[in-house]
Amino acid sequence: MANKVRLSCCVEMVIHTDPWVDRLDVVAQVGMPAFEFWGWPGKDLDAIKRKMDRLGLQLSIFSVGTAADSGYNDWRRGAWLNPEMRSACVDAVRESCKVAKQLGSPSLIVTCGNEIPGVPREEQRRSLVDGLKAAAPVLEDAGITMCLEPLNVLVDHRGYFLASSAEAFEIVREVGSPRVKVLYDIYHQQITEGNLIATITASIGLIGHFHVADVPGRHEPGTGEINYANVFDAIAKSGYQHYVGLEYSPTRDAAETLRGVMALA
Numbered sequence: 001m002a003n004k005v006r007l008s009c010c011v012e013m014v015i016h017t018d019p020w021v022d023r024l025d026v027v028a029q030v031g032m033p034a035f036e037f038w039g040w041p042g043k044d045l046d047a048i049k050r051k052m053d054r055l056g057l058q059l060s061i062f063s064v065g066t067a068a069d070s071g072y073n074d075w076r077r078g079a080w081l082n083p084e085m086r087s088a089c090v091d092a093v094r095e096s097c098k099v100a101k102q103l104g105s106p107s108l109i110v111t112c113g114n115e116i117p118g119v120p121r122e123e124q125r126r127s128l129v130d131g132l133k134a135a136a137p138v139l140e141d142a143g144i145t146m147c148l149e150p151l152n153v154l155v156d157h158r159g160y161f162l163a164s165s166a167e168a169f170e171i172v173r174e175v176g177s178p179r180v181k182v183l184y185d186i187y188h189q190q191i192t193e194g195n196l197i198a199t200i201t202a203s204i205g206l207i208g209h210f211h212v213a214d215v216p217g218r219h220e221p222g223t224g225e226i227n228y229a230n231v232f233d234a235i236a237k238s239g240y241q242h243y244v245g246l247e248y249s250p251t252r253d254a255a256e257t258l259r260g261v262m263a264l265a
Contacts, residue, residue: 003265004236008034008060010211010247015254021051028055030258036245038109039065040099041073049103060243061107061183061209062100064146066092078113080131081124081161093135097142107209107242108139108146109183114159124161129174136177147183147208148172152191156218163192165199169206181208185247190215190226197234204238212261213248220248220257221264232265 009015009032011023021044027035035052037043040062052059066072070088072079079085079092096108112128115121132148139146150168151157162168168182184207186196193199200207214224221228235244244265250257 003262005232005240005244005265006034006242007032007262007265008036008058008243008245009258010037010245011035012038013247014250014258021047024048024051024055024057026255026258028057030255030262032258032262034058034060034243036061036243036247038063039073040096041065041067045099045102052103059103059105060245061109061147062096062103062105063109063111064092064096066095068095075111076114076159078116078124078161080110080112080128081116081119083127083130086127086131086134089131090135090138093146094138097138097144100144101142106143106145108144109149109209110146111149111151112161114157115161125171128161129171132171132175132180133177136175136180139179140177143179145179145181145208147181149183149185149211150188150192151185152188154191155216156188156191163188165189165193165203169203172206182206183209183211185211185213186226186231187211187213187215187218187248196226196231200231200234201238204235204240207240207242209242210235210244211247212244213246217251218249219251220246221261223251228261229264 009027015023015026017023072088072092150162151160153163
C-alpha cells in the first residue's frame with residue numbers, strides 16, 4: 001500500500017554512516033524516495049549528485065547557506081533580523097538557489113536566528129519581513145520555495161526569535177510570495193503550542209515542508225505523545241503535495257525506525 005504522505009529522511013540527524021554520502025544508501029535500501037540535509041557549504045556536491053542519481057533519490061530540501069565568509073552560516077547570529085545583513089542574506093539565497101538547481105531540490109530551509117539583545121522586537125520582525133521580501137524575486141525567478149522555520153524556545157532553542165507557527169504564518173502572508181512558505185516542524189510546534197491537526201488543516205496552503213519527531217526526546221514517531229498516524233492522515237487529507245521530512249534522533253537502528261515510520265505514514 002502506498003504511503004499517504006511523501007517521506008524524506010534527514011540524513012544529518014537520522015543516519016550517521018561514514019563517509020557522509022553513504023547515508024543515501026540507507027535511504028534507498030528502506031525504500032524511501034527522498035532525503036534532505038542541513039547546510040551545504042563544505043559538502044561534496046558532485047558526489048551527492050552522483051550518488052542520488054545512481055540510487056534514484058530526490059533531494060527534498062536543505063538549508064540556505066553561503067560559501068563566502070560573511071558570517072551568515074552561523075544562523076544563531078540572527079542575520080535576517082539585522083538590516084545591515086540584508087545583502088548577505090539575499091546573496092546566500094541566490095547562491096543556495098544555484099545549488100538547489102544543481103541538485104534538483106525544489107525547496108530551501110531558512111532560520112531567522114536568535115533575538116538581538118537591545119533591539120526592539122518589532123524592528124527585528126520588520127527586518128525579517130523586509131529581508132524575505134527582498135529574497136522573494138530571487139526565489140521566484142529560480143522556481144525554488146524557501147520555508148521559514150519556527151523553533152521551540154522551551155527545550156531546544158532558547159533565544160530563537162520565532163517560536164509560534166501563528167507568527168510564522170503572519171510573516172509569510174505579509175511577504176506575499178508563493179515562493180516563501182513555512183516549515184511546520186511538528187516536534188517544535190507540539191512543544192510550543194500543540195493543536196497540531198487543527199493548525200495544519202487551517203494553514204496548509206502556507207506550509208511548504210514538514211519536519212517530524214516525537215515529544216519528548218525528539219525521537220522517532222511512536223516513542224512519545226504525538227499520534228502520528230492521525231497527523232499523517234490529516235496532512236494527506238489536506239491535499240498537501242510536498243515532502244514530510246523525518247528529522248529525529250533514533251533510539252535504535254536507523255533503518256528499522258525509518259521502516260516503522262513508513263508503516264505509520
